[in-house]
Amino acid sequence: EAQVTQNPRYLITVTGKKLTVTCSQNMNHEYMSWYRQDPGLGLRQIYYSMNVEVTDKGDVPEGYKVSRKEKRNFPLILESPSPNQTSLYFCASSGWREQFFGPGTRLTVL
């Protein structure tokens, strides 16, 4: 079964405390990406990766880091989270004509 997993699903943290949200896919896709979704703003791409060791900035990369050391994994790192990063985050894995989203991570930064 095609699957994108994200962990954790819910996270409440405090300003400045580094965190990592993991993402893993089992479809051997080369393209993976991270999005945040905020009310009224839709989905905005944070970073994307065309392949291992290849990452590019999306629409809203400030305050985020990513790495792609293995094809299946694409973690999102917030080195010093701030309250404006409170959002719903989705990881996605894509082939040319398909895209599967993970279940989402709801992050609250106090």
Added chain:
Amino acid sequence: QKEVEQNSGPLSVPEGAIASLNCTYSDRGSQSFFWYRQYSGKSPELIMFIYSNGDKEDGRFTAQLNKASQYVSLLIRDSQPSDSATYLCAFRGGNNDMRFGAGTRLTVKP
């Protein structure tokens, strides 16, 4: 000017009617176009992918793409209450980044 414009809705149609959702985009380098359905509290689900001008049909869904007018639409025939959701259009830009509209909320009334 936003890169992807969608009517935010809400759009309300009676059961059995045709729901028409529209989207315009500004990036002429866009290569491929997507429609997603997102139920409240869930992750987006891809329902249509189109990359060439014209119509593409899949069951009750028809996507229409007009690259000259930078316009893509989604028609849902015989709308059902289970179609009630937010519909997101998106395109893959010339840099392989993904841009999403803010979504149109559709309600199908029994």
